[in-house]
Amino acid sequence: MKARVHVMLKDGVLDPQGEAVRHALGTLGFAGVEGVRQGKVIELDLAETDAAKAESAVRAMCDRLLANTVIEKYTIELA
Template sequence: MKARVNVMLKTGVLDPQGEAVRHALGSLGFAGVESVRQGKVIELDLAETDRAAAQAAVTEMCEKLLANTVIESYSVELV
């Protein structure tokens, strides 16, 4: 089973990478971009076949390592 984890900075947390991308896009002529939030996508190949167990395992991985839950939020998608 595959899992996809999307990690983004929480609303209100400054995103200097996103701001750098927004500025660079403006420099390239893309004037309509008002804000950019940059995150990360983590894809996992799991041996687990039970969806509930896989969801629980990936959630635990996020809480312990994959996301800094103080400043980041995450979502898990089993595919």
């Protein structure tokens, strides 16, 4: 089973990388971009075949390592 984890900064947390990208887009002539939030995507290949068990394991991975849950939020997709 494959899992894809999307990690983003929580709303209200400053995103200096996103701001740098927004500024760079403006200097390249892409007007109208009012905000950019940058995150990361983590893809996992899992041996688990049960979706509920896989999601539970991935959630534990996120809480313990893959995301800083103080300032980041995450979503999980299973396929």
